[in-house]
Amino acid sequence: MSLQNLTRRKFLAIGSVAAGGAALAGYLPGRISLNPDRQAHWPQPTDRMVSTVCEMCFWRCGVQAHLRDGQVTALTGNPAHPLSRGRLCPRGAGGIGNLYDPDRLVKPLIREGERGDERFREAEWDEALDLVADRLQGIADQYGPESLAMFYHGAGGGFFKTLLKALGSPNSAAPSYAQCRGPREVGFELTFGEGLGSPEPLDLAHTHALALIGSHLGENMHNTQVQDFADAVDSGCHLIVVDPRFSVAAGKAEHWLAIRPGTDLALILGWIHLILAEGWEQKAFLAQNAVGLEALRKAVAKYTPEAVFLETGIRSGQLRETARLLAKAAPHALVHPGRHVTWYGDDAQRSRAIAILNALLGNWGQSGGIYLPGQMELKAFPGLPTFPKSKNPADRKAGQYPFAGSVLANGLREATLSGEPYPIKAWLVYGTNLPMVLPNPKQTEEAIHNLDFLVAIDTMPAEITGWADVVLPECTYLERHDDLFAPFYRQPFLALRQPVVDPIGDSKPAWWMAKQLAERMGLGAWFPWQDAEELIEGRLRASGYQDDQIDTLFQKGALSEQETAIYLQDGEDYPFATPSGKIELYSQQLADAGFDPVPVYRRPEMPGQGQFRLLTGRAPVHTFGRTTNNAVLLEHYPENEVWVNPAALRNLGLVNGDRVLLKNQDGAQTGPIRVRATQRIRPDSAFMVHGFGHKARKLRRAVSVGGDDNEVTTRFQVDPLMGGTGMNVNFVTLEKVEV
Ligand SMILES: Nc1nc2c(c(=O)[nH]1)N[C@H]1C(S)=C(S)[C@@H](COP(=O)(O)OP(=O)(O)OC[C@H]3O[C@@H](n4cnc5c(=O)[nH]c(N)nc54)[C@H](O)[C@@H]3O)O[C@H]1N2
Ligand SMILES: Nc1nc2c(c(=O)[nH]1)N[C@H]1C(S)=C(S)[C@@H](COP(=O)(O)OP(=O)(O)OC[C@H]3O[C@@H](n4cnc5c(=O)[nH]c(N)nc54)[C@H](O)[C@@H]3O)O[C@H]1N2
Ligand code: SF4
Numbered sequence: 223m224s225l226q227n228l229t230r231r232k233f234l235a236i237g238s239v240a241a242g243g244a245a246l247a248g249y250l251p252g253r254i255s256l257n258p259d260r261q262a263h264w265p266q267p268t269d270r271m272v273s274t275v276c277e278m279c280f281w282r283c284g285v286q287a288h289l290r291d292g293q294v295t296a297l298t299g300n301p302a303h304p305l306s307r308g309r310l311c312p313r314g315a316g317g318i319g320n321l322y323d324p325d326r327l328v329k330p331l332i333r334e335g336e337r338g339d340e341r342f343r344e345a346e347w348d349e350a351l352d353l354v355a356d357r358l359q360g361i362a363d364q365y366g367p368e369s370l371a372m373f374y375h376g377a378g379g380g381f382f383k384t385l386l387k388a389l390g391s392p393n394s395a396a397p398s399y400a401q402c403r404g405p406r407e408v409g410f411e412l413t414f415g416e417g418l419g420s421p422e423p424l425d426l427a428h429t430h431a432l433a434l435i436g437s438h439l440g441e442n443m444h445n446t447q448v449q450d451f452a453d454a455v456d457s458g459c460h461l462i463v464v465d466p467r468f469s470v471a472a473g474k475a476e477h478w479l480a481i482r483p484g485t486d487l488a489l490i491l492g493w494i495h496l497i498l499a500e501g502w503e504q505k506a507f508l509a510q511n512a513v514g515l516e517a518l519r520k521a522v523a524k525y526t527p528e529a530v531f532l533e534t535g536i537r538s539g540q541l542r543e544t545a546r547l548l549a550k551a552a553p554h555a556l557v558h559p560g561r562h563v564t565w566y567g568d569d570a571q572r573s574r575a576i577a578i579l580n581a582l583l584g585n586w587g588q589s590g591g592i593y594l595p596g597q598m599e600l601k602a603f604p605g606l607p608t609f610p611k612s613k614n615p616a617d618r619k620a621g622q623y624p625f626a627g628s629v630l631a632n633g634l635r636e637a638t639l640s641g642e643p644y645p646i647k648a649w650l651v652y653g654t655n656l657p658m659v660l661p662n663p664k665q666t667e668e669a670i671h672n673l674d675f676l677v678a679i680d681t682m683p684a685e686i687t688g689w690a691d692v693v694l695p696e697c698t699y700l701e702r703h704d705d706l707f708a709p710f711y712r713q714p715f716l717a718l719r720q721p722v723v724d725p726i727g728d729s730k731p732a733w734w735m736a737k738q739l740a741e742r743m744g745l746g747a748w749f750p751w752q753d754a755e756e757l758i759e760g761r762l763r764a765s766g767y768q769d770d771q772i773d774t775l776f777q778k779g780a781l782s783e784q785e786t787a788i789y790l791q792d793g794e795d796y797p798f799a800t801p802s803g804k805i806e807l808y809s810q811q812l813a814d815a816g817f818d819p820v821p822v823y824r825r826p827e828m829p830g831q832g833q834f835r836l837l838t839g840r841a842p843v844h845t846f847g848r849t850t851n852n853a854v855l856l857e858h859y860p861e862n863e864v865w866v867n868p869a870a871l872r873n874l875g876l877v878n879g880d881r882v883l884l885k886n887q888d889g890a891q892t893g894p895i896r897v898r899a900t901q902r903i904r905p906d907s908a909f910m911v912h913g914f915g916h917k918a919r920k921l922r923r924a925v926s927v928g929g930d931d932n933e934v935t936t937r938f939q940v941d942p943l944m945g946g947t948g949m950n951v952n953f954v955t956l957e958k959v960e961v
């Protein structure tokens with residue numbers, strides 16, 4: 223079934239509300255088994271059910287795992303967990319494919335060949351842990367603890383971050399900041415005094431008008447957000463989708479704005495100008511809550527509909543109509559802030575413009591706008607020592623990227639290459655496949671060659687593990703505890719990840735590995751609990767939870783409170799955490815630091831004759847490269863393709879289904895990838911789903927399947943405010959592969 227043929231509901235409604243494992247609507251069967259005997263008996267009764275938390279992506283829904291004869295036979299959404307509400311997305315339901323992947327890492331590995339050639343010998347845990355502890359300690363003694371850096375993504379990363387901090391290294395970075403949503407956090411912090419975090423506090427279900435700027439909901443499958451989006455569309459929300467590609471969301475939209483990629487800031491400033499010129503802003507709200515309106519008005523005066531058209535290709539009629547739709551629905555209107563916003567290097571300013579536009583709509587603390595989330599109490603485990611003082615992180619020079627709010631993964635790589643501001647000699651890499659995640663993969667390779675030691679902690683023999691000196695096999699999220707989750711959300715809740723089945727082979731949880739290493743390095747005081755259960759119970763007791771609440775959490779996987787006051791009362795004051803205490807439409811902070819106090823659009827470099835701008839996104843059934851070896855999910859989306867407009871293809875003498883290499887401006891190229899001829903993309907752009915084209919030989923289903931966009935992401939534009947890496951700045955040509 224092609225994606226276009228699915229109805230909206232089938233796209234958006236993910237799992238059915240499944241008690242005991244009913245079928246998933248439209249996409250995947252609710253019960254999935256890799257064991258053919260089990261499939262023959264589908265559907266089967268289950269012996270037992272355990273509630274836990276999904277880690278197929280970082281939304282972290284509640285899962286109910288159904289077991290029979292000690293095997294997981296189905297994963298369904300936990301009705302007691304506010305982020306799943308009884309449903310999972312297809313990736314969550316397909317987690318069994320990760321659990322029972324025959325390619326999984328099941329033994330510690332010690333390198334035998336050259337770095338990068340994937341040759342290892344198996345070792346016992348004691349030998350591997352002794353070796354890692356010894357090497358890390360030796361490097362810390364010789365070069366200082368800050369010469370150890372960590373890259374992490376995922377729940378278990380916290381345990382290793384504690385290890386590094388205990389040792390005295392500040393250098394831990396996640397790619398979910400500078401390669402993903404960092405610029406958005408900064409744009410919102412500068413404007414409203416706070417970032418949005420995850421899950422984003424967007425009252426999507428109740429919005430009357432919604433603009434999505436590249437947020438490709440329906441392909442981006444963050445579960446509750448997609449459920450809320452479906453509800454909004456069902457209840458007649460006016461939907462505006464700005465995307466160079468006719469995305470799944472564009473298919474539901476009243477207005478599809480097929481923008482020239484890279485020009486969104488001109489569009490947003492154009493909307494701001496028009497709303498102010500027409501007097502459509504929420505005047506009373508702004509008078510009470512914002513500063514800098516007149517300076518904003520002046521600064522955006524040049525973004526007239528005519529000027530915006532010349533940049534974006536969006537006609538003035540459509541600009542006006544969409545601005546009016548948003549303004550008429552205000553304050554129950556929302557311009558989605560996006561999530562993966564590292565596009566062009568002006569991303570923090572583009573995000574700030576989106577924040578300003580939302581401010582004009584007056585939607586802060588309003589139904590259908592940005593709500594005010596709450597969080598349940600969760601204290602630290604009692605009696606932990608304080609961390610030693612450390613140097614500043616190595617990810618930037620003094621004064622560089624003054625608004626960065628987290629350590630930059632690209633900055634740590636840079637420091638490893640240059641030795642500035644001080645040498646980085648060892649990497650600890652937890653759950654992030656750096657060769658496919660950081661732009662310009664050659665630089666990652668070179669940085670790795672500069673290291674004395676690299677330890678990778680992963681579930682799969684991914685590319686990064688091939689470069690490691692020691693590989694520590696983690697068990698999957700269905701086989702382990704992690705620390706408790708207590709995110710900000712409309713309905714405050716606590717959630718528990720707990721093992722559903724025993725770990726396969728010799729794989730172990732992160733908490734165990736980190737504690738073992740800490741004890742070997744004399745840092746056991748930061749891991750004073752016996753095991754994760756003791757850690758979890760200790761935190762719950764320290765936070766004042768009673769026996770019955772703790773029992774509920776262990777049985778149901780989640781403990782939640784009633785929705786708190788998520789909207790402001792009429793005229794209620796909100797203490798914005800900006801220097802002025804108000805929403806800053808004009809930012810003195812930015813002016814003082816030498817940046818534009820109101821965002822200014824600057825045209826990015828455009829592709830030349832015969833080149834396409836390379837754009838990337840998600841497939842509904844995969845998460846980056848971490849599911850592209852998953853047999854269950856591959857059945858539904860076996861390989862990525864490069865989307866190209868037929869008009870552009872004709873000039874190249876290519877047809878649908880041809881295999882091509884993508885070559886970029888720097889001569890880098892992907893492996894062969896199939897062409898998908900489609901009117902759903904502008905002729906100046908090519909689009910592909912990220913996460914395919916693996917090179918790691920031991921990922922037997924994924925190796926050489928499809929193309930890896932990161933191979934042709936050799937160029938990136940660094941955000942001057944906060945150091946994020948804009949990656950939509952690469953141009954490719956297509957070269958036919960004869961078969
Ligand atoms: N070129 C390009 N780069 C990108 C992006 C893009 O679209 N294109 N997207 C960016 C974005 S938005 C983000 S958030 C980041 C994502 O970056 P990552 O989350 O690092 O992406 P993955 O490639 O999925 O790498 C995950 C690694 O973790 C391993 N893993 C999976 N589960 C577990 C587990 O439970 N424990 C351990 N220890 N390991 C596990 C997998 O096997 C894999 O090796 O990438 C960013 N980088
Ligand atoms: N199924 C699935 N869902 C996921 C993930 C996953 O791996 N799989 N990953 C999760 C994560 S970590 C993240 S950060 C999010 C990412 O998801 P989002 O934040 O929604 O999207 P992006 O990856 O930034 O953008 C992809 C979309 O932007 C469009 N686009 C590209 N360039 C431009 C441009 O210049 N202007 C405009 N207006 N649009 C442009 C592309 O055509 C595409 O539709 O998804 C999350 N959800
Ligand atoms: S959105 Fe899907 S993959 Fe992500 S946590 Fe939820 S069910 Fe799992």
Ligand SMILES: [Mo]
Nearest residue numbers: 398402403562
């Ligand atoms: Mo992301």
